[in-house]
Each structure stands twice: as structure tokens, then as C-alpha cells.
Amino acid sequence: MTSGSKKIPQYQRIKNYLLEGIAEGRWAEGDAVPSEQALAQQFAVSRMTVNRAVRELADERVLTRVQGSGTYVAPQKYQATLIEIKSIADEVRDRGHSHSSQVLTLDAIEAAEPLVHRFQVKPGHLLYHSLIVHFDNGVPIQTEERWANAELAPDYLIQDFSRITPNEYLMKAAPLQKAEYRVEAISAPAAIAKMLHIPKGEPCLVINRRTWSQERVASVATMWYPGSRYQLEGAI
Amino acid sequence: MTSGSKKIPQYQRIKNYLLEGIAEGRWAEGDAVPSEQALAQQFAVSRMTVNRAVRELADERVLTRVQGSGTYVAPQKYQATLIEIKSIADEVRDRGHSHSSQVLTLDAIEAAEPLVHRFQVKPGHLLYHSLIVHFDNGVPIQTEERWANAELAPDYLIQDFSRITPNEYLMKAAPLQKAEYRVEAISAPAAIAKMLHIPKGEPCLVINRRTWSQERVASVATMWYPGSRYQLEGAI
DNA sequence: GAGTGGTCTAGACCACAAT
DNA sequence: TTGTGGTCTAGACCACTCC
Numbered sequence: 297m298t299s300g301s302k303k304i305p306q307y308q309r310i311k312n313y314l315l316e317g318i319a320e321g322r323w324a325e326g327d328a329v330p331s332e333q334a335l336a337q338q339f340a341v342s343r344m345t346v347n348r349a350v351r352e353l354a355d356e357r358v359l360t361r362v363q364g365s366g367t368y369v370a371p372q373k374y375q376a377t378l379i380e381i382k383s384i385a386d387e388v389r390d391r392g393h394s395h396s397s398q399v400l401t402l403d404a405i406e407a408a409e410p411l412v413h414r415f416q417v418k419p420g421h422l423l424y425h426s427l428i429v430h431f432d433n434g435v436p437i438q439t440e441e442r443w444a445n446a447e448l449a450p451d452y453l454i455q456d457f458s459r460i461t462p463n464e465y466l467m468k469a470a471p472l473q474k475a476e477y478r479v480e481a482i483s484a485p486a487a488i489a490k491m492l493h494i495p496k497g498e499p500c501l502v503i504n505r506r507t508w509s510q511e512r513v514a515s516v517a518t519m520w521y522p523g524s525r526y527q528l529e530g531a532i
Numbered sequence: 533m534t535s536g537s538k539k540i541p542q543y544q545r546i547k548n549y550l551l552e553g554i555a556e557g558r559w560a561e562g563d564a565v566p567s568e569q570a571l572a573q574q575f576a577v578s579r580m581t582v583n584r585a586v587r588e589l590a591d592e593r594v595l596t597r598v599q600g601s602g603t604y605v606a607p608q609k610y611q612a613t614l615i616e617i618k619s620i621a622d623e624v625r626d627r628g629h630s631h632s633s634q635v636l637t638l639d640a641i642e643a644a645e646p647l648v649h650r651f652q653v654k655p656g657h658l659l660y661h662s663l664i665v666h667f668d669n670g671v672p673i674q675t676e677e678r679w680a681n682a683e684l685a686p687d688y689l690i691q692d693f694s695r696i697t698p699n700e701y702l703m704k705a706a707p708l709q710k711a712e713y714r715v716e717a718i719s720a721p722a723a724i725a726k727m728l729h730i731p732k733g734e735p736c737l738v739i740n741r742r743t744w745s746q747e748r749v750a751s752v753a754t755m756w757y758p759g760s761r762y763q764l765e766g767a768i
Numbered sequence: 769g770a771g772t773g774g775t776c777t778a779g780a781c782c783a784c785a786a787t
Numbered sequence: 788t789t790g791t792g793g794t795c796t797a798g799a800c801c802a803c804t805c806c
Contacts, residue, residue: 305794331772342796344580347773355591363773364803481717481735481759499717499735499759523717523735541775567791578777583793599792600784772804778796785791 306341310349313339315358318369328366329359383463384430384438393433399457400491401427404446411443414506415513422446424453426462429491436492437525442517448509466507466515478504481523492522499523542577544747546585549575551594551746554605554707555684564602565595594707619699620666620674629669635693636727637663640682647679650742651749658682660689662698665727672728673761678753681706684745698751706745714740717759728758735759 314329323329330338335346350367353359361367388395407421415421423443430438442462444452449469455462480502489496501521507514550565559565566574571582586603589595596606624631643657651657659679666674678698680688684706691701702708716738725732737757743750 307794333772342798344776344797345795347775348794350773361773362804364771365805366772479715479737480762481737481757483735483759499719501715501717501737521717523719526716543775569791578779580778580795581776584775586792597792598785600790601786602791770804770806772802774802775800777799780796781794783791783793785789787788787790 306339306345307349307352310335310339310341310346311353314349314353318358323369325369327369329369331366383461383467384440385461385464388430388432388437396431396434397458397461398429398431399426400429401425402453402457404453405443411516414516415443415445417445417513424449426452426457428457428462430461432525435525437521439488439491439520440517441519442515444515445513448512448514462515462517475508476506480504484520484522488520492520494522494524501526542575542581543585543588546571546575546577546582547589548746550585550589551707551709554594555705555745557704559605561605561607563605565605567602592709594709619697620676621697621700624666624668624673632667632670633694633697634665634667635662636665637661638689638693640689641679647752650752651679651681653681653749660685662688662693664693664698666697668761671761673757675724675727675756676753677755678751680751681749684748684750698753702743702751706743706750708743708745708750709747710744712742716740720756720758724756728756730758730760737762 314323317323317329329350332343332346332350335350336343339346350359350361354361354367357370359367360370385395385397403425405423405425406419407415407417407423408419411423412419412421415423424446425444426440426442428440428442429436430440440462444462444466446452449466451469452462452465455465457465481499482502483497484492484494484500486496488500489498492500494500500523503517503519503521505515505517505519550559553559553565565586568579568582568586571586572579575582586595586597590597590603593606595603597603621631621633639661641659641661642655643651643653643659644655647659648655648657651659660682661680662676662678664676664678665672666676676698680698680702682688685702687705688698688701691698693701717735718738719733720728720730720736722732724736725734728736730736736759739753739755739757741751741753741755
């Protein structure tokens with residue numbers, strides 16, 4: 297099915313061409329992609345067909361279009377409709393602030409309850425574990441405790457998590473297939489309050505996420521955000 | 533700008549026509565809307581233009597299309613990936629509990645700041661306003677304060693909101709085109725604490741939503757959930 | 769003025785559903 | 788067989804940007 301010959305519509309071929317080009321870095325963020333005219337010639341299709349391909353990618357926020365000027369690779373990553381797939385580091389940088397982080401724990405463990413259940417693996421299955429605090433201009437904004445499936449993220453322990461977030465590494469190592477999240481409002485317990493530099497008992501947004509890759513659970517994470525300094529946003 | 537004559541593209545006129553028809557009940561859920569051929573004749577445009585209008589509404593999940601059969605009004609149920617489009621009443625009932633609600637306020641107001649800004653209307657624009665508490669087995673689980681655009685939800689004030697939630701009415705009156713949300717964790721102020729029967733200061737999940745229909749802001753809502761009794765869930 | 773995107777036309781062929 | 792949607796063409800005019 298991978299090499300289906302005639303079933304893929306032309307506009308989809310063009311979309312794929314542009315998506316691959318962006319993935320490979322042929323066009324970086326902000327770069328102009330070829331004009332509709334040029335793509336129409338290159339693919340030997342009418343401009344209407346190219347227009348549909350490019351317009352759909354613009355609707356999907358992959359590209360931005362400026363009438364009279366051109367079509368450009370959209371600046372952001374895919375945050376899109378959902379609750380933060382975005383890296384916390386990018387979020388901070390997008391605000392023009394500086395991001396830093398502190399790795400408090402980084403080790404390997406053998407799965408036991410309740411992680412056995414969360415990961416849908418057998419007891420003893422190897423998991424990697426990290427506990428990191430993220431800072432926005434030096435102010436703590438998130439604690440992130442994460443467990444990763446060693447089979448899917450074999451190099452987890454040798455990453456420099458002060459430079460790349462676990463999320464960013466996992467996105468490369470185990471491309472996201474599916475995610476599940478739970479959002480709660482909880483009073484900060486003492487340990488969390490200390491890490492976030494907030495009074496014990498202050499309301500926090502707590503996000504629990506599980507991600508899947510290749511039909512298996514790739515990672516489980518719990519993130520605490522101080523309610524006074526953070527809010528989730530999104531659109532549909 | 534409301535009565536701009538020539539700037540609105542033909543495909544947008546057709547989209548509006550279909551959205552209004554659904555809002556007015558001319559086509560109910562599951563009903564077939566006119567074929568592309570019929571719409572092309574009715575609006576005196578080419579089929580390609582109609583196709584774009586209908587395809588976009590299908591992408592927005594307002595319609596569903598079946599090749600060889602026709603185009604139908606989509607069921608207004610989809611919660612799926614996103615943060616609660618689901619009615620709170622359905623959520624409670626899905627858990628096998630009984631839902632009830634208490635209408636504390638139901639009135640009309642003229643838009644002033646900050647609602648003028650949130651609604652993108654002129655000062656004095658008519659808005660309807662409601663404040664409702666929802667109960668799960670008699671336990672308060674959500675306060676819902678909502679403002680609705682009177683132009684898009686003309687019958688808002690005569691609804692029986694102890695039987696149908698504002699959300700459910702709005703889904704029919706002004707089919708959802710787009711939504712935006714913000715989620716925060718905030719300590720309950722006294723007024724909220726009293727309505728939810730929780731101690732003042734307890735962490736609450738606060739969701740702010742704006743919905744669009746026919747290119748205009750249809751409603752703005754603020755919902756408070758006691759953190760101890762509620763959590764958001766979702767998947768991607 | 770040259771190039772770009774935004775929209776639209778009046779046809780066409782195909783795949784599929786209903787009959 | 789008829790009607791539906793899915794796709795595509797080869798033009799066209801317009802509004803806008805950039806030079």
C-alpha cells in the first residue's frame with residue numbers, strides 16, 4: 297500500500313512534497329516555499345490543484361500565506377488543537393524569555409505497580425526516570441517527573457537534559473502516535489512547593505500524560521505548574 | 533462591516549446559508565442537505581465553489597459526506613480530542629449519576645468592556661447572560677457563567693436551563709465552528725466557594741471558553757470546577 | 769509593472785451508492 | 788442507470804506586495 301500508484305490525489309502529493317521538504321530542512325521556518333505557479337509547473341497540474349494543497353497546509357498552520365508576497369513556512373511547531381505537545385522550553389522562548397532547567401534525578405528503575413499498569417508492561421521491565429524543574433527567566437514554572445520505556449528510548453539516560461527537554465528527545469526517539477492526558481487542580485504538597493518556590497497549598501495545574509509510539513506506551517509524565525504563573529491555552 | 537456586500541466570497545455565503553439552515557432547524561442531525569448540483573444552481577455558482585464550501589464544513593465536522601450518497605448534518609456530539617465540548621449533563625449521566633442544575637441568574641445586558649473586547653462587538657450590543665450551578669447526585673460540580681451573542685442565540689432567555697444546558701442550546705442555535713479555551717488553577721473566592729460548597733481557597737479548575745459560529749463570537753463562558761471533585765481528560 | 773495569492777468558472781472524468 | 792461526491796483542468800479577474 298505504500299507505493300499505491302494512482303489513488304493518491306495530486307493535491308495530496310504536493311502536500312506531502314512540501315511536508316517532507318520542511319521536515320528535511322529544505323525550507324526552514326520563515327522561508328518562502330515555491331509559488332503556486334512554480335509548483336503547478338513542477339508537478340504539471342493546474343494552479344487550482346496547487347492552491348488546494350497549499351491552502352490546506354495553511355489551514356493546518358504548517359504554512360502562512362501573504363497575498364501579494366508569498367507562502368512561508370509557519371514559525372511555530374505544531375501545538376495546534378491540543379493540550380501542549382509543545383516543548384516547555386519553546387513555550388518560554390516564544391515569550392521572549394530565557395529557559396533553563398535543573399535535573400534533580402536521572403536513573404533507571406524496574407517497573408512495579410502502579411507503573412506496570414500505566415505502562416502495560418510486565419513487572420521488572422526497564423524504565424528510565426527523570427525529575428526536572430524548568431525555569432522561565434530563573435523563575436520555576438514546571439516540575440516534570442517522567443518515566444520512559446527503555447525499549448523505545450534507549451538513550452534516555454545519556455541525554456543532556458539541561459540542553460534538551462525529555463519531551464524533545466522523546467519526540468525524536470519515539471515519534472508520537474497517540475497521547476492521553478488528565479488535568480487537575482491540586483494544592484501543592486510540600487515537596488512540590490519547595491521546587492516551585494511557592495507557598496505550600498497554593499493551587500497548581502497538574503497534567504498527567506501518557507504517550508504511545510509503535511503501539512506501545514512510550515512515556516508517562518506528571519507535570520506541576522504553579523497556578524499563579526501558568527495557564528493552558530488552546531483552540532479547536 | 534456586518535452588511536459588507538461584495539467582500540464576502542461566494543463559498544462563505546454558501547457556508548453561512550448551510551450553518552443558518554442547521555441553526556434554524558431546517559435540516560436536523562442526520563438530514564441530507566441539498567446536493568452540490570442543487571446548491572450550484574440555487575446560488576448560480578459553479579460546482580467547484582459549492583464543493584469548497586461543503587468540503588470545508590465537512591472538515592469542520594459540521595457535515596459528513598458520503599460519496600455516491602449525499603451530504604448530511606453531522607451529529608453534534610464529537611468531544612473526542614478536545615477539552616470538553618461535551619455537555620456537563622452528559623458527562624454526569626455517562627457516569628451513571630443524576631444531573632441537576634440551578635439557575636441563579638438569567639438576564640440581558642448591553643455589552644461593555646471587557647465583554648466588548650471578548651465578543652468583538654460594539655458597546656451596547658445585546659448579550660444574554662446566565663449563571664448556573666450544576667450538580668452530580670446533588671453535589672455541586674460546576675459553576676457556569678455564560679454570555680451569549682443575542683444575534684446568534686435569539687431564544688436564549690426563554691430556554692428552560694434546568695432541563696437543557698446553555699451549551700446544548702447553543703450547539704443547536706449556533707453550530708460550533710471554532711472554539712478557544714484557557715485552563716487555570718485558581719483558589720476559590722468566597723462567592724464561588726459558597727456555590728460549590730467547598731472551603732474558600734480550595735484549588736479550582738477554571739475554564740474560559742469562546743466559541744465562534746458564522747465567523748462571529750457566539751458565546752463566552754467561565755466555568756469553575758472544584759479541584760477535589762473534577763478532572764479533565766482527553767486524548768489525541 | 770511584475771509577481772503573488774484569493775477567488776471563480778464551465779466544463780470533465782472517475783468512484784461509489786441507490787435503484 | 789441515475790445521482791452523488793472526489794478530483795482536476797485551463798483559463799480568468801481581482802487585490803495586494805514589492806520594486
